[in-house]
Amino acid sequence: MSESLARPVALPSAENTLFQADGVLVTTERLVAGGRAWPLGEVLRVEAIHRAPRVIPLLVLLGASMMLGLPAVMTVMASSEALGPEVYAAALGCLGVVAFGSIAGLLVAQDDYWLVLRTRRSELRVFHSRDRQHISRLAQGVSEAIQAARLRS
Structure with a gap:
């Protein structure tokens, strides 16, 4: 620069x-x-x-979204009291944005x-x-x- x-x-x-x-x-x-x-x-x-660069917060966010968020959404989706598919699609979309955003942040750090x-x-x-x-x-x-x-x- x-x-x-x-x-x-x-x-x-x-x-x-x-x-x-x-x-x-x-x-x-x-x-x-x-x-x-x-x-x-x-x-x-x-x-x-x-x-x-501060990568620890990005790694924690990535790990939490993949190890906690994704299994939680999948478990609730499979339960008998499941909500509409739109709710789970939105939740999975949010998890995807968080995960790929974290990966992108790590790549550009x-x-x-x-x-x-x-x-x-x-x-x-x-x-x-x-x-x-x-x-x-x-x-x-x-x-x-x-x-x-x-x-x-």
Whole structure:
């Protein structure tokens, strides 16, 4: 996923751009990302973090629909006090939607990667991508630019 700055950032005359990519700008004075700016002195560390998709709820839903829901509907359908066939068709249809929806959710689940800024006061997720290498390169470039700016100070 690639984003660029929505609008150019006006820089004071003494401020030079060290690094700019995908909506992240590092100058000799500050870091701009996610529509916010931080003085370089406040940024302690830049890192890439990984967040795995939450698949447990989908697995529980799939298991419950197949192991509990389907047998329950079939048992009630076979009983002597059965309702009309439309009710059971609707129940089986709902179970099918839940089961196949869970499977679809599992198939499209992807890892998330974030560019994270750590300051004295907080930890902020400032940029998101599904591409691990892209976020790693971005974090490394921003870190190097920040270190170079600190050496000049």
